[in-house]
Structure formats: structure tokens, C-alpha cells
Amino acid sequence: MRVKTQFYLLASITTSSILALSVSMVIAFISVDRALDQNAYANSILKSVSALTHELRYLIKYPNAQTKNRWRKEQKKLTILIAKPPKLTARLKILLMGIEQRNSSIVALYSHLELRPDGSDLNAINAHLVDKLYAQIETIRDDSFQLSSFANAEIQQVFTRQFSGMLIVLLILAVVLIGMSIYIYQGIRNSLYQLNKGVSAVSKGLLNQPVKGLKNDEIAEIAHRFNAMVGVLDQTTVSRDQLKMVVEEETRQLKLLSETDALTKLANRRAFDNRYLAELSNSKRNGLPLCLLMVDIDHFKLYNDGYGHKKGDIALSRVAQAIAEILPRETDFAARYGGEEFVVLLPATDIEGARIMAERMCNSIRLINIPHLYSPDAKVLTVSIGVAVTGENTTTESELIQHADDALYQAKHNGRNQYQAYRHDQGDLP
Amino acid sequence: MNKIIIAIIMVGVALATSLLFTYEETIPLKPLSIAVSRTPLSAPVYIAEEKGYFEDAGILVTLDEVVGGYRSFQAVKKGQSNLGTSSCSVMMFTGMGGDDYVILSSFVQSDNDLKLVSRSDAEIIRMEDLANKKIGVVKTTASEYFLSILLGIANIDRQSVQLIELKPEEMPDALAEGRVDAISVWEPYGFYSVQKMGKNARVLETKNLHTLSFNLATTRDYADQHQAELELVLKALYRATEFIAESPEEARTIIRNRLNKQQDFIDWIWPDYLFKLALNHSLVLSLENQARWAIDNQLTDKQTIPMFHNNIDKRALTAVLPEAVSL
Numbered sequence: 191m192r193v194k195t196q197f198y199l200l201a202s203i204t205t206s207s208i209l210a211l212s213v214s215m216v217i218a219f220i221s222v223d224r225a226l227d228q229n230a231y232a233n234s235i236l237k238s239v240s241a242l243t244h245e246l247r248y249l250i251k252y253p254n255a256q257t258k259n260r261w262r263k264e265q266k267k268l269t270i271l272i273a274k275p276p277k278l279t280a281r282l283k284i285l286l287m288g289i290e291q292r293n294s295s296i297v298a299l300y301s302h303l304e305l306r307p308d309g310s311d312l313n314a315i316n317a318h319l320v321d322k323l324y325a326q327i328e329t330i331r332d333d334s335f336q337l338s339s340f341a342n343a344e345i346q347q348v349f350t351r352q353f354s355g356m357l358i359v360l361l362i363l364a365v366v367l368i369g370m371s372i373y374i375y376q377g378i379r380n381s382l383y384q385l386n387k388g389v390s391a392v393s394k395g396l397l398n399q400p401v402k403g404l405k406n407d408e409i410a411e412i413a414h415r416f417n418a419m420v421g422v423l424d425q426t427t428v429s430r431d432q433l434k435m436v437v438e439e440e441t442r443q444l445k446l447l448s449e450t451d452a453l454t455k456l457a458n459r460r461a462f463d464n465r466y467l468a469e470l471s472n473s474k475r476n477g478l479p480l481c482l483l484m485v486d487i488d489h490f491k492l493y494n495d496g497y498g499h500k501k502g503d504i505a506l507s508r509v510a511q512a513i514a515e516i517l518p519r520e521t522d523f524a525a526r527y528g529g530e531e532f533v534v535l536l537p538a539t540d541i542e543g544a545r546i547m548a549e550r551m552c553n554s555i556r557l558i559n560i561p562h563l564y565s566p567d568a569k570v571l572t573v574s575i576g577v578a579v580t581g582e583n584t585t586t587e588s589e590l591i592q593h594a595d596d597a598l599y600q601a602k603h604n605g606r607n608q609y610q611a612y613r614h615d616q617g618d619l620p
Numbered sequence: 621m622n623k624i625i626i627a628i629i630m631v632g633v634a635l636a637t638s639l640l641f642t643y644e645e646t647i648p649l650k651p652l653s654i655a656v657s658r659t660p661l662s663a664p665v666y667i668a669e670e671k672g673y674f675e676d677a678g679i680l681v682t683l684d685e686v687v688g689g690y691r692s693f694q695a696v697k698k699g700q701s702n703l704g705t706s707s708c709s710v711m712m713f714t715g716m717g718g719d720d721y722v723i724l725s726s727f728v729q730s731d732n733d734l735k736l737v738s739r740s741d742a743e744i745i746r747m748e749d750l751a752n753k754k755i756g757v758v759k760t761t762a763s764e765y766f767l768s769i770l771l772g773i774a775n776i777d778r779q780s781v782q783l784i785e786l787k788p789e790e791m792p793d794a795l796a797e798g799r800v801d802a803i804s805v806w807e808p809y810g811f812y813s814v815q816k817m818g819k820n821a822r823v824l825e826t827k828n829l830h831t832l833s834f835n836l837a838t839t840r841d842y843a844d845q846h847q848a849e850l851e852l853v854l855k856a857l858y859r860a861t862e863f864i865a866e867s868p869e870e871a872r873t874i875i876r877n878r879l880n881k882q883q884d885f886i887d888w889i890w891p892d893y894l895f896k897l898a899l900n901h902s903l904v905l906s907l908e909n910q911a912r913w914a915i916d917n918q919l920t921d922k923q924t925i926p927m928f929h930n931n932i933d934k935r936a937l938t939a940v941l942p943e944a945v946s947l
Contacts, residue, residue, distance in 0.1 A: 294827075318913050326902070
């Protein structure tokens with residue numbers, strides 16, 4: 191049930207309870223008032239009957255005009271009183287009727303009575319009528335006492351009936367109202383607790399814990415919207431770590447792209463320049479030799495002219511792949527130096543090691559067996575390699591490259607499809 | 621949590637409800653018989669039976685209907701019934717006869733139940749006109765007592781009238797057929813006579829001269845041994861008198877149907893009746909007065925007035941309705 195409805199229900203029950211109690215209180219007061227009226231009336235009847243019976247006894251004893259008048263007066267008073275009763279209960283009505291009947295009987299019996307003013311003995315019938323009168327006096331007195339005591343008891347009964355009833359109703363209402371209040375309070379508290387749990391989870395970045403265990407009320411509506419909102423957030427939000435990872439990956443990819451030759455997938459010239467300086471510096475620091483191999487495809491211009499650029503590109507890629515595959519160590523580094531020219535850096539490698547690598551490289555590329563019918567030297571594609579190593583005579587950064595280039599020149603000069611290590615006396619060559 | 625709250629509310633409501641309706645233990649109903657005089661005077665007994673007040677109180681009452689309070693008390697005396705409904709006159713004559721009985725409560729009074737109905741041609745207009753007439757009476761009942769009062773007031777010697785002893789149900793025919801000039805009789809026979817004869821019947825104005833009360837009576841032995849049952853009977857009768865006071869029309873209908881009487885008859889007698897439970901001095905006084913009158917007028921062989929006080933058993937009524945007891 192909705193909180194609003196629950197509160198309306200509580201309010202309407204409270205209001206109607208207050209109304210009902212007010213009405214029952216008014217009824218109770220009316221009843222008590224009536225009972226008090228009855229009691230007052232019963233007491234005045236009792237008083238009147240007492241006066242009447244007193245005068246009647248006096249009249250029977252001393253029958254004369256004066257006593258008769260006094261009795262008549264009381265009798266009339268009682269008749270008037272009986273004629274105007276307040277609202278009486280059925281029981282009191284009966285008693286009042288009895289008093290009225292006795293009053294009539296007294297009048298009737300008296301009318302047949304012949305009393306003797308001199309007080310001499312009455313004859314049998316008159317004596318009996320007097321006896322009957324006395325019996326009537328007793329009855330009317332009893333009836334008036336009964337009327338009075340019933341009226342008195344009625345007050346007490348009305349009090350007990352009206353107010354105990356009200357107390358019980360009040361008790362039931364209190365139980366119902368307190369019960370309902372607790373119910374509503376518990377409902378709201380539970381809903382708010384669930385909602386709070388959900389909000390706390392979101393504040394901790396947990397977007398996959400929706401608010402649960404709610405009833406069909408307004409707080410549940412808020413929770414449903416909250417859950418929907420968290421759902422949207424969950425779909426659209428990435429964490430900082432994820433973002434960092436993505437950026438790093440993207441950066442890495444970009445860096446890779448910026449340092450990779452698009453055709454051969456080897457490092458490009460820029461990457462080589464950076465690596466070259468770094469390895470040179472490492473070599474100096476560690477005191478370990480650094481070898482540089484400069485590889486050039488023989489008669490590549492002829493190949494391109496003969497087979498076309500497309501095949502030329504494929505051949506370049508296959509040569510690059512062969513070079514990369516030959517390098518045994520992680521630290522070895524191959525790059526496309528430009529056109530059909532490649533460079534290979536072999537850190538911590540002496541000239542002998544470099545020679546072996548160069549030899550192997552020449553063989554491997556030849557063995558790929560890429561046909562080159564336009565070459566004047568061989569029927570397959572071959573490379574020439576210039577090998578240089580750091581040493582006392584490589585003082586500047588560019589010297590190692592220069593030496594490798596010189597050695598390459600020497601290899602080309604000596605007939606291609608071979609490697610040549612740089613010799614110091616080579617510097618004298620043209 | 622919700623279930624607990626609902627449970628609390630339900631327990632609260634149940635508790636309050638149980639306070640509202642007092643728990644009554646179911647006990648087997650005690651059997652009891654009442655010889656009831658077949659007259660509207662016995663209305664509280666009939667109504668208590670019709671409305672189930674006896675069963676509510678916890679007693680199983682069977683009604684043995686008889687004509688007249690005399691026969692009702694005879695049934696009690698013979699042990700045919702446990703309780704009877706009889707007038708003061710019957711009680712008085714029974715007491716004079718030495719029977720050991722007790723009155724438990726009077727439950728109705730009427731100032732006009734006994735009537736003197738005469739043939740119009742007998743010309744009984746005043747009480748004095750009763751002299752030298754043939755008058756039907758039911759011996760040793762209120763009928764005889766009532767007639768003797770009228771004769772006394774009229775100052776007529778009993779020897780100067782001819783008393784014809786009749787059963788109450790014979791009265792209307794006896795009057796109509798001219799076997800008697802007048803009858804001294806209780807209801808419904810007064811009404812039957814007037815109804816039968818129409819203008820040929822005349823009712824003497826005697827209202828208020830004799831107050832008849834109808835009482836619930838039993839033998840002393842029974843009363844001593846069955847106080848609990850008697851309380852229950854009186855409880856039921858009290859409810860019946862309350863019902864008559866609160867719903868007089870319905871009460872009249874019940875009595876009319878129960879006694880198979882005409883509406884006219886009920887309307888004829890009902891205003892004279894006053895139904896209430898009581899045990900008071902006037903009951904004793906009334907019994908004593910009637911006894912004295914009976915002795916004086918040789919209506920009985922006895923010469924002393926019994927102590928009628930001893931014939932009142934106020935225990936049960938005091939327990940049920942103390943306000944109604946003033947002895």
C-alpha cells in the first residue's frame with residue numbers, strides 16, 4: 191500500500207474514532223443526564239407518596255374535613271406529578287404505572303369506606319376495607335421505594351455501561367492506531383534502509399547492486415528510478431583504470447605506428463635513430479661492443495622496374511621478415527633504413543658474432559628464392575651487407591653508421607650477395 | 621514484521637471483544653415444570669418460554685397448562701408440577717388449609733381482573749342490587765372472596781343471596797342460560813360472558829376494589845432443594861417482564877397467539893395488568909386481610925390467621941433482583 195494511502199487511512203481512522211468517541215461521549219452524557227433526571231423524579235415521587243400515605247394514615251385515624259382535605263391535596267399533588275414524568279426506562283415506567291394504579295385503588299377503596307369520626311369500632315366490611323387500604327399504602331410505598339432504588343441503580347448502570355463501553359472502544363482504537371503507526375513506520379524505515387543501501391553501493395562505485403526488497407509505495411518508485419539511473423550509468427561509465435588502460439593501449443599503438451614501417455612492419459628510420467643512440471650510449475656505459483649491419487637488396491631498382499612496384503613491395507616485406515626471423519635475441523633490433531636498405535643493431539656482439547649473423551642473413555634471403563630474372567648477377571633476390579662494430583675509432587655518433595655504409599659499399603663493389611666487415615683501411619677507399 | 625503487527629492487532633481486538641461478551645459456560649439444562657394458569661396474567665411465563673429466556677438461563681421448562689390458579693396449585697401439591705402460578709386468594713385458602721408452600725415472587729397485578737357480570741334483566745346496577753340474587757362463584761377462590769367484599773360494601777347479608785358453585789369455565793353459559801343472575805369470575809370468563817351476551821350482560825363498576833396478584837409458588841420442600849433452579853426461573857421471568865415493558869405490542873401478539881385468544885380480549889384486559897416481580901409487605905398484608913375476611917365470613921373452617929410471612933421465600937428473588945424485595 192502507498193505511504194500516502196496508509197497515512198490517509200490512519201488519519202481517517204483517527205478522525206472517525208475521535209468523531210465516534212465524541213458522539214458516544216455525548217450519548218453517554220445524555221444518558222447520565224437522563225438517569226439523573228429519572229432519579230430526581232423518582233425521589234420526588236417517593237417524597238410525594240410518603241406525604242400522601244402519611245396523610246392517609248392520619249385521615250383513617252382522625253377522619254374529618256381537615257384531614258380529608260390534606261390527604262386530597264397530597265393525592266392531587268401526586269396525580270399531577272405522575273402525569274408529567276420525564277423520559278423513563280421501561281422498568282421505571284412499570285413502577286410508575288403501579289403507583290398510579292395504587293393511587294386510584296386508594297381513591298376507590300376510600301370512596302366505599304364509611305369512617306366514624308368518633309373513633310368507634312368499624313363494622314367488618316369497613317375494617318376490611320381499611321385493611322385493604324393499608325395494604326395499598328404498603329404497596330404504593332414499596333413501589334415508590336422500588337422506583338427510587340431502581341432509578342438510583344440505573345445511574346450506576348448507565349455510568350458503567352456507557353463509560354466501560356467507551357473505554358473498551360478506546361482500548362481497541364489505541365491498539366489499532368498504535369499497530370498501524372508501527373506498521374507504517376516499519377514500512378518506511380525498511381524502504382529507506384534499502385534505498386540507503388543502494389545509494390551507499392553507488393557511492394562506492396558499485397553500479398551492479400540495484401535496490402531490492404521494496405513494497406509498492408512511493409519510496410519504491412524512487413528506488414525504481416534510482417535503479418534505472420544506476421543502470422544507465424553502468425552502461426555509459428568507464429572507470430579511470432579502464433580509461434588509463436585504453437589510453438595506454440592507444441598510446442602504445444600510436445607509438446608503434448609512429449615507429450613502424452607500414453610496409454615491412456619493421457621499425458622505421460625514426461625508431462632506429464632513437465634506438466641507435468640509446469644502444470650506443472649503453473655500449474659506451476657497459477663497455478660492450480655494438481655491431482651494426484647495413485643490408486641492401488641487390489639490383490632492387492631493376493626488380494621494381496621488371497616486376498612492378500607491387501611485387502617490389504612484397505619482396506621488401508619478405509626480406510624484412512627474413513631479417514626479423516634471423517635475429518635470435520630480444521635485444522637485437524632491425525629497422526628499415528630507407529628504400530631497399532635495412533639496418534640491424536646487435537648489442538653486446540663482437541665483430542665475429544656480427545659476421546656470423548651477416549653470413550646467415552645473406553644465406554637466408556637467398557634461400558627465400560625470390561626470382562629476379564632481371565639481375566645480372568644471380569637469378570634470385572640477394573642482399574649485400576656492410577658490418578661495423580664500435581671501437582676506438584668510432585668516437586662520434588655517426589661514425590658507426592658511416593663505417594657500416596662503407597663496408598656495404600665494399601660488399602657491393604666486390605660483387606654483391608655478400609657481406610663485408612669494415613676495415614680501418616677502408617676509409618681510404620674512394 | 622507485518623505478520624507480528626497484524627497478530628498484535630488481532631489479539632487486542634479479541635481481548636476487547638471477550639471483555640464485551642462475558643463468557644458463559646455451557647452446562648446441561650435443568651428440567652423443571654410449571655403448572656401455568658391459562659390466562660394472560662401468566663404472560664411472563666409464556667413469554668419467557670416463547671423467547672427462550674428459560675433456555676438462556678440454563679433451565680429446561682415444560683409448561684402444564686391448567687384453568688385457574690387453584691388447579692395450578694393443586695398440580696404442584698400433587699407433585700405433577702414443580703411450580704405453579706396462582707392468585708393471592710388461592711395462596712390464602714391453601715395456607716389456611718395447612719399446606720406447606722412458599723411464594724417465590726408475585727409477577728403481575730391487576731386491579732380489575734375479577735368482575736361481577738350480571739344479566740341485564742337482573743337489573744344489577746349498583747352493589748346493593750345483588751340482594752336476593754342467584755350468583756355463581758368458584759368456591760375457595762378469589763371469586764368467592766371478591767363477591768363477599770362486594771356484599772360487605774353493599775351491606776348485604778350472605779344468607780340473602782343464593783350462591784351457586786360453578787367451575788370458572790361454566791360461568792358464561794350459566795349466566796347466558798339464566799341459571800344464575802350474576803357471576804363473580806376472573807378473566808377471561810368475564811370477557812367471554814360479555815362477548816356471548818352482548819347487551820344482555822352488564823359489568824358492575826368494581827375496578828380498584830380488589831387488587832389481584834399472580835404469584836409463582838411451590839412447595840417448601842422443592843424450594844429448599846432447588847434454590848439454584850428457582851433463581852434461574854426468576855431470572856427468565858424478569859427478562860420477560862422487561863420485554864413486556866419494552867415491547868408491549870409484541871408481547872400482546874405473543875400472548876394472543878399462545879392462548880389463541882381474540883385481539884379484542886387482549887385489548888380488553890391488558891391495560892389493567894402490571895407485570896413486575898415483587899415480594900413486599902402488601903403481599904403479606906393482602907394474604908392476612910383475605911384470611912381475616914375469610915374467617916369472619918366463614919369462608920373457611922379455620923379460626924386463626926396463619927403466619928403468612930413464613931410462606932414467603934425471598935432467597936431466590938433477592939439473589940436475582942434485590943430491589944424487588946422489601947420484606
